[in-house]
Amino acid sequence: MDRRDVDSAVAENTHLRGLYGVVGGLLAIIAAASNDDRGPSSRWFFGIAALVVGLAALAIWRYYNRNFGRATPSSSDTRRTVLTLMIATLVMVGGSLLLSSQMSWSLDLPVNTIAIGLGGLLLFAVATTVGVRLHHLVIYGSLLIAGAIPVWERGGMSSNTGLYMAGAAMIVGGLLDHRLLVQRFGSATALEQEDDRAGAQ
Numbered sequence: 001m002d003r004r005d006v007d008s009a010v011a012e013n014t015h016l017r018g019l020y021g022v023v024g025g026l027l028a029i030i031a032a033a034s035n036d037d038r039g040p041s042s043r044w045f046f047g048i049a050a051l052v053v054g055l056a057a058l059a060i061w062r063y064y065n066r067n068f069g070r071a072t073p074s075s076s077d078t079r080r081t082v083l084t085l086m087i088a089t090l091v092m093v094g095g096s097l098l099l100s101s102q103m104s105w106s107l108d109l110p111v112n113t114i115a116i117g118l119g120g121l122l123l124f125a126v127a128t129t130v131g132v133r134l135h136h137l138v139i140y141g142s143l144l145i146a147g148a149i150p151v152w153e154r155g156g157m158s159s160n161t162g163l164y165m166a167g168a169a170m171i172v173g174g175l176l177d178h179r180l181l182v183q184r185f186g187s188a189t190a191l192e193q194e195d196d197r198a199g200a201q
Contacts, residue, residue, distance in 0.1 A: 011073060011077070011129055011130055012130050012181070012184060012185075013068060013069070013181070013185060014072075014073055014129075015126070015129040015130045015177075016130060016177045016178070016180055016181040016184070017060075017064050017068070017177070017178070017181060018173065018174035018175060018176065018177025018178035018179075018180075018181065019060045019063075019064070019174060019175075019178050020057065020060060020174065021170045021171070021173055021174025021175075021177060022170070022171050022174040022175060022178075023053055023056060023057045023060065023174075024167075024170050024174070025166075025167040025168065025169070025170030025171035025174060026053050026056075026167065026171065027050065027053055027167075028118075028163045028164075028166050028167035028170060029163070029164060029167035029168070030045075030046060030049045030050060030053065031046070031163055032160045032161075032163035032164045032167065033045075034046040034049075035159075035160050035163075036160050068181070068185060081128065081129060084124075084128050085121075085124075085125060085128075088121055088124050088125070089121065092117040092118075092120060092121050093117070095113075095116075095117065096113035096114070096116070096117045096156070097113075097156075099111055099113050099116065100112075100113050100152075100154055100155060100156050101113070101155065101156040102155050102156060106155075108154050108155060109150065109154070110150045110151060110152050110153070110154050111147055111148055111149070111150060111152055112146070112147035112148075112152045112158045112159075112161065112162045112165075113147070113156055113159070113162070114147070114158075114159045114161075114162025114163055114165075114166060115143050115144065115146055115147025115148075115161075115162040115165050115166060116144055116147035116148055117147075118143065118162070118166040118169075119140050119141065119142075119143035119144030119145075119146075119147060119166070119169070120144050122136070122140040122143070122166075122169070122170070122173070123136065123137070123140045123141065123144070126140075133180065135173065135176040135177075136173060139169050139172055139173045139176075140169060140173060142169075143165055143166060143169045146165065147162060147165075
């Protein structure tokens with residue numbers, strides 16, 4: 001395996017840990033619910049729910065390290081990824097405000113800027129890390145397209161609905177990423193068991 005293959009395998013092991021996407025999706029839904037007039041708007045709700053999800057994220061971190069090892073990309077790859085995503089996030093925020101918001105300079109289009117922005121950001125994130133798979137294109141692309149259909153409230157008033165949609169997309173995409181990770185690498189525990197059986201023969 002040459003250096004390029006090693007870097008690719010490390011990137012996949014790192015960025016296909018899709019249960020983190022499930023955590024992100026749950027946080028998006030919790031944030032939307034806490035802002036929703038029909039939902040529990042208490043700050044206590046958001047704080048307690050976020051704490052529970054944070055504890056789940058810690059358990060997921062332990063699970064991945066135990067079963068798939070610690071995959072650490074090179075420092076240059078990490079810097080490039082962080083810088084790229086920071087720029088993409090700034091573009092997403094600026095573009096969302098331009099398309100539909102209460103700013104005086106907004107185009108005030110009847111679109112869902114949260115769905116468009118997060119759909120585009122998620123596609124961009126996978127494209128710059130592990131490459132876009134079919135399920136990424138279907139799920140995140142559908143999110144982006146749904147947000148671009150001109151049927152939404154103007155002035156960014158449909159943000160909560162966009163968060164619900166994005167949260168659901170992140171959960172489904174994360175579960176499929178996790179399945180792909182298991183198919184691609186198995187687990188460190190399973191590999192160790194195979195080695196032990198091979199050594200005993």
